[in-house]
Amino acid sequence: MSDPNWGALAGQLQGRVFHPGDPGYRVATQVRNKRHEGIRTPRAVALAAHPEDVRKAVLWAREHDVPVVARSGGHSFAGYSLNDGLVVDLSRCSLVDVDESAGLVTTGGGARTGQMHDRLRPYELTVPTGTSPLVGIAGLTLGGGCEYASRKLGLTCDSLVETTLITADGDLLTCNESENPDLFWACRGGGGGNFGINVSFTFRAHQARDVAMCRLAWEWSDAARVIDAVQRLLPQAPHDFSLNLRIATAGIDTATSTTHRVVAISGYYFGSSQELRELVAPLLAVAPVTRQQFVDQTYWEAKGNMAHPSPVDDHFITRTRYVKQAVSDQGIQSILSWMERWPGSSNPDGGGLGMFAWGGAINEVPATDTAFVHRDTMFLASMDASWSREDSCERVRAVQDWVNGLYDDMGSHMSHSSYQNFVDPDLPAWTSAYYGANYARLVEVKRKYDPANVFGFDQGIRP
Numbered sequence: 001m002s003d004p005n006w007g008a009l010a011g012q013l014q015g016r017v018f019h020p021g022d023p024g025y026r027v028a029t030q031v032r033n034k035r036h037e038g039i040r041t042p043r044a045v046a047l048a049a050h051p052e053d054v055r056k057a058v059l060w061a062r063e064h065d066v067p068v069v070a071r072s073g074g075h076s077f078a079g080y081s082l083n084d085g086l087v088v089d090l091s092r093c094s095l096v097d098v099d100e101s102a103g104l105v106t107t108g109g110g111a112r113t114g115q116m117h118d119r120l121r122p123y124e125l126t127v128p129t130g131t132s133p134l135v136g137i138a139g140l141t142l143g144g145g146c147e148y149a150s151r152k153l154g155l156t157c158d159s160l161v162e163t164t165l166i167t168a169d170g171d172l173l174t175c176n177e178s179e180n181p182d183l184f185w186a187c188r189g190g191g192g193g194n195f196g197i198n199v200s201f202t203f204r205a206h207q208a209r210d211v212a213m214c215r216l217a218w219e220w221s222d223a224a225r226v227i228d229a230v231q232r233l234l235p236q237a238p239h240d241f242s243l244n245l246r247i248a249t250a251g252i253d254t255a256t257s258t259t260h261r262v263v264a265i266s267g268y269y270f271g272s273s274q275e276l277r278e279l280v281a282p283l284l285a286v287a288p289v290t291r292q293q294f295v296d297q298t299y300w301e302a303k304g305n306m307a308h309p310s311p312v313d314d315h316f317i318t319r320t321r322y323v324k325q326a327v328s329d330q331g332i333q334s335i336l337s338w339m340e341r342w343p344g345s346s347n348p349d350g351g352g353l354g355m356f357a358w359g360g361a362i363n364e365v366p367a368t369d370t371a372f373v374h375r376d377t378m379f380l381a382s383m384d385a386s387w388s389r390e391d392s393c394e395r396v397r398a399v400q401d402w403v404n405g406l407y408d409d410m411g412s413h414m415s416h417s418s419y420q421n422f423v424d425p426d427l428p429a430w431t432s433a434y435y436g437a438n439y440a441r442l443v444e445v446k447r448k449y450d451p452a453n454v455f456g457f458d459q460g461i462r463p
Contacts, residue, residue: 054109
């Protein structure tokens with residue numbers, strides 16, 4: 001790579017440019033998943049003050065043959081929001097505007113979900129997003145976006161009505177159903193960073209109705225019956241209801257008393273706690289609960305209570321499969337067997353398998369209407385494990401082997417499709433797993449708007 005004139009870039013921008021060693025560079029290049037820390041070292045980070053800075057940075061990078069990537073929330077599980085060239089940081093492009101009369105909310109490309117909800121709250125409006133307020137709205141939307149409210153309100157990308165995008169040629173394109181509809185289609189589930197840099201998003205907002213939530217837990221010996229009961233309950237449940245089933249284990253060694261195994265659900269319902277209690281009665285009847293909590297809350301109280309907590313230490317591996325048919329008794333026993341073989345780590349998050357309820361409004365959208373193809377599923381199964389810096393290399397390998405073994409084993413009991421927002425750098429057949437039959441159309445869009453693959457990365461759509 002040639003040595004370009006970085007000073008010339010800084011002179012074109014109203015925002016700042018950070019280089020290795022500059023104050024601010026280390027913060028600007030942090031990765032969410034410390035598993036990928038130090039793998040990529042950007043030569044510079046351009047902190048864009050507005051979309052015109054983004055456009056100039058893209059054109060400069062292309063002129064000087066410098067790899068360029070956008071960074072919004074920086075939550076890519078594989079660290080794909082960094083590269084070894086130029087990172088365009090949109091965190092200052094984060095204004096949120098609410099048009100109450102039209103029921104629309106427009107965000108900058110660097111806004112985080114928590115910022116958007118803070119602006120929507122006074123209007124009692126919402127957009128279904130993820131479960132962390134720190135995640136960037138851009139990456140979340142481009143890859144789908146799901147939460148507890150999604151069975152009722154759909155995915156984040158399903159509420160998108162318009163986005164503006166800067167292409168590799170420096171053009172600012174408006175994308176909606178009538179303008180650049182092919183690119184608009186691709187931006188609803190085609191994955192972040194593939195077609196350009198999105199600098200704004202406009203969403204249709206929904207009424208933020210009060211909800212009820214519950215938390216239930218059982219003895220480990222009852223885990224198989226609980227999993228089976230959850231799978232029986234969901235297909236009959238109304239779209240107003242959702243849940244997350246967590247089967248997990250934590251501790252240093254399964255042979256010691258420090259091991260702790262969990263089978264629990266978090267339930268969510270657009271209605272009263274009494275109605276929610278009646279809905280989950282089959283779960284309460286299957287085995288005695290060790291914990292139960294039912295509470296009526298505002299939408300915003302529940303949003304905070306259901307927020308995904310930050311891990312104690314950010315070393316983790318996550319692999320996903322969609323559950324399209326109920327996991328068999330044999331598959332359930334296999335899940336529990338893997339939990340009992342947990343090798344242990346010093347991170348209290350441990351390892352586990354979550355089954356997040358899908359279906360409902362998610363499945364009502366035809367698979368070809370948006371780039372997000374996964375419209376025929378009951379659950380998103382997320383297999384994960386965490387470790388810390390204190391763990392030995394041997395223990396880290398054992399933890400990673402444990403997750404990979406669980407993932408491979410579930411291939412006999414779940415589908416071979418995966419969630420593109422939980423990007424998995426170890427996934428070999430990722431084109432079919434993330435995009436299925438929609439991948440060929442995504443390639444056509446890529447070829448039209450970025451034929452030189454300026455916005456290319458390890459699992460990027462290739463022209």
